[in-house]
Amino acid sequence: MMATDGDFLLRYRAVSNKLKKRFLRKPNVAEASEQFGQLAKELKQQDCLQYAGFCNLAMARCEQTLFNASGEAMALTEAARLFLQEEKDTQHLKCPGFEEHLQAAINCYSFAIKDMNKLGEALVYFQRAAELQTQVPIECLLSLGYVASCKIMTRDYDGALAVFTEMQLLAQEKGLHTPGNTVPVGAFLDVIVKCEVSRVLLLMLLQPPPQKLFPEHAQTLEKYDWEAFDSHSHVNYLTEEVFLLLQSVVMACQENDLESLKILQVELWPLLTAEQNHLLHLVLQEMISPSGQGI
Template sequence: MAAEGDFLLRYRAVSNKLKRRFLRKPNVAEASEQFGQLAKELKQEECLQYAGFCNLAVARCEQTLFNAPGEALALTDAARLFLQAEKETQKLQCPGFEEHLQAATNCYSFAIKVYIELNQPVMAASLCLELGNALKEMNKPAEASVHFQRAAELQSQVPIECLLSLGKVATCKIITRAFMDVIARCEVSRVLLLMLLQPPPQKLLLEHAQTLEKYDWESFDSHSQVNYLPENIFLLLQSVVMACQEKDLESLKVLQVELWPLLTPEQNHLLHLVLQEVLSPSGRGV
């Protein structure tokens, strides 16, 4: 049985067989078979990422042999192994950079490309759906929707399947929109808190300064920087920032009336405190 410790030794031994020697062609088919066997042993020992690398080596061998179906199959096996490795990492809550997920995504993409070249859109679409479902399970609806959309495009000749894939796209869009709503609420609260605290410029953190810059009247197309906010709320917040900078209490009172039905109770309380701060003789100004 293969062990994680001797993986590199065995991998290199097989790789060396692929080197060209004088008057001898490398036996690529034999190397492919040996890489495949090593992958099976590593998978049994739950060394998933190493098994994935071995399947990638199989795919390269099959490409050299001009065996596109074999290449696509090996790429798919590698993708699934890397994906399983990523799930195990997340399950254990280990810190990482999602490198296994990136490897899986790349393998799926290459396998999809091979199936498209083989004029097998159904197989390509099934892999798009497989990757999309995995990403959705990992709370990555935005990334998942891209692959569901591609599946729908590949299923143009099968309307029912295409509609089902588009339904998955719609679901991801709805979930993503919910995430955007959370971001939007945080943005409004952040701006109101900054107006309440009014930190002097020399004590203003860079991230807070960048937040306020987005609401500068002189910024070009500043709404594009916060497109997760409805334009009417953005413009009202922009006016609040300007009114606070000018200590324009009357304008703030008008803005409070307009914003009241658009904000949460907590945000309305913050806005009320902002008005009190501006009204107070000790108001510091931003």
């Protein structure tokens, strides 16, 4: 007999209630995890893949509470498979949708990979996801952002620079524009800003020699040249404060001015993402102790 929404919700809530804290009684998280897993198996057998995926997510939360990283990762991976299969079935039936099951699958894979610290495997999944999402630019950019992050965490800074460059061009091309404005708006503008800042920091970290500097990277650095006339007009998607501070970072790196860079790091810290602050820290460390990094 196929599960109905009501049957599923009643059983799901019954298990969830066991996790509620009661006076002088600790919830049996291990038992709840097992029951969520059993419910997920039953729903999977009945082809209720979306509901089975939700049960696996609940199971993953239980395993997280139990500090069982491998169990959490396994539950998340199974949830990702179920959501992905649900998305394939939906597309096969040509049902309209917003690819929410695909996004759920990507998120599950992302969390599972973080638990298991499998960055190489993550990169492959996110790259493939980006290829499948070419018709949905903003989702494609999100997946590419994960690719860039994986490359940074695996110290492939050349690769990260290439991905951020690709993302910036894609956001510029596919972004929504207001009449008479060449700069995209909304989420696409956010992507362009993130990519611009990250690319400048990566270029400062890599310090490629002029003969190995790609034209697209040379054009980026030219915008931050102190001798360029009204440079900020060419980077009008950044606030003036961020632009001037980045321009100062470029100059400090070119002059090998460690003390100025330390001051700039403090000023930029609240204006950057955690990943960008990590890159700026690496730039500072590279100046203190050069490793011969280059493109």
